[in-house]
Amino acid sequence: MQEINTLWNIVLEKLKLSVADVSFVMWFKPLKVVDLNDDNVLYLATKSTFAKNQVLKNYFDRLKSAVEEVFGDNVEIEILDPSEEVAYISKNNPKTAIKDLEANKNPFNPKYTFDNFVVGKSNQTAYAAARAVAENPGKSFNPLFIYSGVGLGKTHLLHAIGNYIKETKPNLKIKYVTCEQFTNDYIESLGSAGKTKTYSEFRDKYRSCDVLMVDDIQFISKKTSTQEEFFNTFNDLHQFGKQIIISSDRPPKEIETLEERLRSRFTMGLIQDMQPPDFETRVAILRKKCQIEKYSISDEAISCIAEQIDSNVRALEGMLAKVCFLSGLLGKTTADLSDVSEAFNNKFEEKNQSGSTSDQIISAVCEYFSISREDMVGKKKSKEIVEPRMIAIYMISEMLDLPLVSIGKIFGGRDHTTIMHARDKISSEVKTNRKIQTFVSEIKKMLTSG
Ligand code: ADP
Numbered sequence: 508m509q510e511i512n513t514l515w516n517i518v519l520e521k522l523k524l525s526v527a528d529v530s531f532v533m534w535f536k537p538l539k540v541v542d543l544n545d546d547n548v549l550y551l552a553t554k555s556t557f558a559k560n561q562v563l564k565n566y567f568d569r570l571k572s573a574v575e576e577v578f579g580d581n582v583e584i585e586i587l588d589p590s591e592e593v594a595y596i597s598k599n600n601p602k603t604a605i606k607d608l609e610a611n612k613n614p615f616n617p618k619y620t621f622d623n624f625v626v627g628k629s630n631q632t633a634y635a636a637a638r639a640v641a642e643n644p645g646k647s648f649n650p651l652f653i654y655s656g657v658g659l660g661k662t663h664l665l666h667a668i669g670n671y672i673k674e675t676k677p678n679l680k681i682k683y684v685t686c687e688q689f690t691n692d693y694i695e696s697l698g699s700a701g702k703t704k705t706y707s708e709f710r711d712k713y714r715s716c717d718v719l720m721v722d723d724i725q726f727i728s729k730k731t732s733t734q735e736e737f738f739n740t741f742n743d744l745h746q747f748g749k750q751i752i753i754s755s756d757r758p759p760k761e762i763e764t765l766e767e768r769l770r771s772r773f774t775m776g777l778i779q780d781m782q783p784p785d786f787e788t789r790v791a792i793l794r795k796k797c798q799i800e801k802y803s804i805s806d807e808a809i810s811c812i813a814e815q816i817d818s819n820v821r822a823l824e825g826m827l828a829k830v831c832f833l834s835g836l837l838g839k840t841t842a843d844l845s846d847v848s849e850a851f852n853n854k855f856e857e858k859n860q861s862g863s864t865s866d867q868i869i870s871a872v873c874e875y876f877s878i879s880r881e882d883m884v885g886k887k888k889s890k891e892i893v894e895p896r897m898i899a900i901y902m903i904s905e906m907l908d909l910p911l912v913s914i915g916k917i918f919g920g921r922d923h924t925t926i927m928h929a930r931d932k933i934s935s936e937v938k939t940n941r942k943i944q945t946f947v948s949e950i951k952k953m954l955t956s957g
């Protein structure tokens with residue numbers, strides 16, 4: 508079926524060159540391939556009986572010769588009106604489902620939806636703007652310009668808009684390209700033979716859409732002609748209320764090669780940035796990915812990944828996949844902290860340069876305050892226990908390169924926020940409180956002396 512569609516598209520290209528634009532749009536473009544059966548009959552569906560008759564009466568010869576050129580001389584053509592199409596499909600159940608045709612054309616990743624996008628403080632306004640544009644294309648923010656560092660969800664949001672519009676307004680024509688594709692398309696349209704034709708095809712392609720998305724516009728070349736072309740495309744679309752959505756890794760004012768007039772076009776709508784997600788959002792994103800990819804992984808392991816990678820969601824996802832992959836190699840059903848450690852190449856070795864381990868630090872603190880190890884990592888909340896415990900936590904996090912979740916695990920499975928709180932508390936007291944200062948330095952001496 509894939510090949511038939513490809514061939515049919517070539518037939519359409521040929522027809523487009525051989526008839527007036529209006530005729531092409533009215534009679535040829537709406538034709539749908541229903542089937543190419545074993546007897547080499549190509550079944551084409553029209554939108555109405557009237558259309559069927561028009562094609563038969565005025566355009567059949569042209570259609571036939573284009574089809575023969577592409578599919579071969581022995582192919583017959585059968586034109587169906589809508590009721591004949593339904594009858595044909597129900598009788599013959601052709602593999603050539605029209606749905607495939609549509610599906611193959613969908614440039615949007617089905618996983619990049621609004622539902623799969625985790626919203627946090629760092630991206631909520633960008634998300635809201637993208638939704639508004641998806642719900643009312645051309646009527647809210649135009650253009651919508653989204654920028655952020657790499658791997659923070661720009662492409663995801665663009666695809667989410669695309670998926671949403673495809674579903675709610677299937678008749679709208681959406682064109683999604685990377686800036687690079689736009690540039691290449693444009694250059695190709697100028698370079699090949701039969702220049703004017705291909706350039707006008709390029710023009711048609713970009714100016715006939717209702718929604719144009721250009722991903723990673725920062726790559727727009729210094730070539731003024733490409734910028735000029737984009738400027739004209741932009742104006743044409745904008746003037747007719749067509750939605751334009753642009754993404755970039757930096758705001759318009761920082762794209763050095765951008766011409767002033769394009770820059771000012773971009774500021775006509777809404778310019779919205781996204782920041783790296785905070786810890787809670789990172790955890791939520793990881794959970795979401797687990798749900799989508801059906802990964803099984805412990806909460807501790809998730810927190811640990813979220814704690815270690817904080818500036819790039821793609822890297823976050825990559826690490827999650829690696830952890831689950833490694834865990835699977837070991838035959839485990841659920842990935843845990845040791846798999847995370849493995850995935851980070853055992854970066855969390857529990858030792859600092861002077862050779863102290865978390866175990867030795869805990870022993871030293873217990874000895875210094877004369878409390879038992881059991882109490883140290885246990886649940887008791889009396890002051891005599893809590894303070895030494897917080898000091899031990901502080902010292903471990905200062906002296907070792909351990910993730911907070913791992914420290915939490917050492918202390919009887921405490922939450923990483925508890926660990927963070929203890930660390931921060933002692934860390935500020937050490938600066939002001941003489942007594943605490945002394946405790947810490949004496950314990951350090953115990954550790955180095957033996
Ligand atoms: P960018 O285009 O900004 O470089 P992408 O859109 O390609 O980033 O995002 C990289 C990966 O991170 C994608 O797999 C995307 O699904 C994921 N991602 C980014 N932000 C989020 C989020 N808020 N919720 C869920 N997934 C996200």
Ligand code: MG
Nearest residue numbers: 661662663722
């Ligand atoms: Mg991207």
